[in-house]
Amino acid sequence: MSERLEDIAAAIVADGKGLLAADESSGTIKKRFDVIGVESTADNRRDYREMMFRSKEAMTKYISGVILYDETIRQNAADGTPLVDIIKAAGAIPGIKVDAGAKPLAGFPGDTITEGLDGLRERLADYYKLGARFAKWRAVIDIDTVRGVPSANSIASNTHTLARYAALCQEAGIVPIVEPEVLMDGAHSIDVCYDVSKATLVKLYDELYAARVVLEGSILKPNMVISGKKSGRTDSPEEIAEKTIKLFREVVPAAVPGIAFLSGGQEDEEATANLNAINAIGPHPWKLTFSYGRALQAAPQKAWSGKASNVAAGQAAFTHRAHMNHLAALGKWQPALEKAA
Ligand code: 5MM
Numbered sequence: 001m002s003e004r005l006e007d008i009a010a011a012i013v014a015d016g017k018g019l020l021a022a023d024e025s026s027g028t029i030k031k032r033f034d035v036i037g038v039e040s041t042a043d044n045r046r047d048y049r050e051m052m053f054r055s056k057e058a059m060t061k062y063i064s065g066v067i068l069y070d071e072t073i074r075q076n077a078a079d080g081t082p083l084v085d086i087i088k089a090a091g092a093i094p095g096i097k098v099d100a101g102a103k104p105l106a107g108f109p110g111d112t113i114t115e116g117l118d119g120l121r122e123r124l125a126d127y128y129k130l131g132a133r134f135a136k137w138r139a140v141i142d143i144d145t146v147r148g149v150p151s152a153n154s155i156a157s158n159t160h161t162l163a164r165y166a167a168l169c170q171e172a173g174i175v176p177i178v179e180p181e182v183l184m185d186g187a188h189s190i191d192v193c194y195d196v197s198k199a200t201l202v203k204l205y206d207e208l209y210a211a212r213v214v215l216e217g218s219i220l221k222p223n224m225v226i227s228g229k230k231s232g233r234t235d236s237p238e239e240i241a242e243k244t245i246k247l248f249r250e251v252v253p254a255a256v257p258g259i260a261f262l263s264g265g266q267e268d269e270e271a272t273a274n275l276n277a278i279n280a281i282g283p284h285p286w287k288l289t290f291s292y293g294r295a296l297q298a299a300p301q302k303a304w305s306g307k308a309s310n311v312a313a314g315q316a317a318f319t320h321r322a323h324m325n326h327l328a329a330l331g332k333w334q335p336a337l338e339k340a341a
Contacts, residue, residue: 272324
């Protein structure tokens with residue numbers, strides 16, 4: 001594989017391929033395992049992730065790269081093979097989450113700031129040696145119109161931090177995945193989501209330019225433009241696609257090679273249907289694909305449920321979701337394909 005940032009970024013968003021976000025921190029993976037009644041031990045976390053990374057069809061045909069957590073990038077499979085080597089053997093690219101999580105933003109109740117810049121240059125050099133060729137940093141922008149959340153200071157601080165992270169990544173030969181997640185947890189309308197996402201992305205690209213980040217060697221990982229979960233409204237895939245693409249055409253430079261969406265709490269099929277609708281109204285100046293965590297993993301987690309005897313079922317569930325999202329990334333998915341499976 002070429003080591004040019006532009007080539008790594010292009011490989012991440014190769015036609016019909018997307019990212020598996022398997023970078024749950026210890027607290028998050030424990031929550032996921034609690035749901036399926038599995039204890040969150042290092043071995044169980046390894047077994048679960050090894051199951052996905054050894055899903056040959058998914059990893060060779062549909063998944064371009066995997067976002068790992070610090071523990072996972074250093075872990076070996078049960079037979080002693082580094083997990084990173086299993087990912088690379090499938091032709092996928094190992095990546096790493098480098099942020100230290102979102103913390104309350106002092107002076108701005110309800111807003112958060114993502115931490116993790118201290119020592120990042122040294123950590124990136126270490127992760128490069130461990131095989132990572134891309135990284136991810138997630139900024140969290142909540143919406144609560146009653147409380148005035150997000151504040152302008154939250155958007156400014158988070159986008160500035162994302163730009164500093166992205167510049168450090170590129171200095172280290174690592175492609176930055178830039179993730180400003182506008183949460184879909186609130187009671188807001190799709191139009192409020194549009195406005196907040198637009199304010200965030202306008203500021204983000206200002207900051208990335210100011211930090212001299214080479215856009216051709218970066219990937220955007222955004223939310224879709226969608227109503228808040230507590231709004232009581234379910235938007236059609238067509239409306240989500242139309243508003244999401246309108247926003248991106250206004251604010252995301254064409255120099256950005258790809259946009260890899262987060263799923264943000266959408267149901268599995270919903271995330272696939274929305275991605276498909278977005279691609280169905282192309283062509284677009286950027287590749288539009290998936291970087292899903294929950295929407296790729298909910299089904300395999302349930303099918304596996306911590307039992308070695310369920311590994312094949314877990315792999316089948318993971319492969320199916322990866323396949324459906326592969327088709328959606330090409331605008332070729334149809335609901336009937338879910339039933340057929
Ligand atoms: C897989 O979840 C990632 C890690 O979350 P924590 O740091 O909170 O443990 C998360 O960053 C994820 O990559 C993105 O939010 C996208 O995941 P979804 O589930 O929204 O597709």
